[in-house]
Amino acid sequence: MFVELIELLRCPRPHEEAQLVASATRTNARHIVNGVLGCPVCGAEFAIESGVARFGEPSRRAVADAPDAATAMRLAAFLELTDARGFTLLCGRWAAQADGIRQLAETQLVFVNPPPSVPSDIASGVIMTRDALPFAGGAARAAALDDNGSMELVRSTIRAVRGGGRVLGAVSLALSGEITELVRDDRMWVAEKNAAPEHPTPQIVSIRKASR
Secondary structure, eight states: OBHHHHTTBBOOSSSSOOBOEEEEEEEETTEEEEEEEEOTTTOOEEEEETTEEESOOOSSOOOOOOOOHHHHHHHHHHTTOOSSSSEEEEEGGGGGGHHHHHTTOOOEEEEESOOTTSOOTTOSEEEEOSSOOOBOTTOEEEEEEOTTSOHHHHHHHHHTEEEEEEEEEETTSOOOTTEEEEEEOSSEEEEEEOOOOOOOOOOOOOOOOOOO
């Protein structure tokens, strides 16, 4: 787990948002290989083992697609990975295209519940979880969803994408109200995360002393 991602992690337990605190027992080139993430609010602890942050076991593990240059190019283009800013979430089977994406874009990639056969050394972080993605809202620049996770996890992942960021999903997934569809084909759709509504500017009301 890349150390700069740690400050964006949040406890997935149902209480007020709390930044997790990391304690590392083994590091390598700014990555925590082994350690513990702790919540200062509820006291929960989550292990980092061989670079994988474990927040829970997924209900199903995705089966990896074969790496494919054309698919990797579509992912990089649809998710607008045109520069190195921020990080992108690759959920389930999409993690198999990480190597091809990295040849096209320098954006950091975070795997969420990747298939067991996908090597994790190319990722900036690997998250294993069941129903909640432990990132702050708006932390990620984009996300590619697959249909192996629960709907709670899908909604949690969409929440983690910043306003205006791209979200790509398997065609079997229904779109949520937080995103607006841009295009789709027989395999996937591409949407944009809706921007958060702006708070209305308070109106200044003049007060006059009533005449007698």
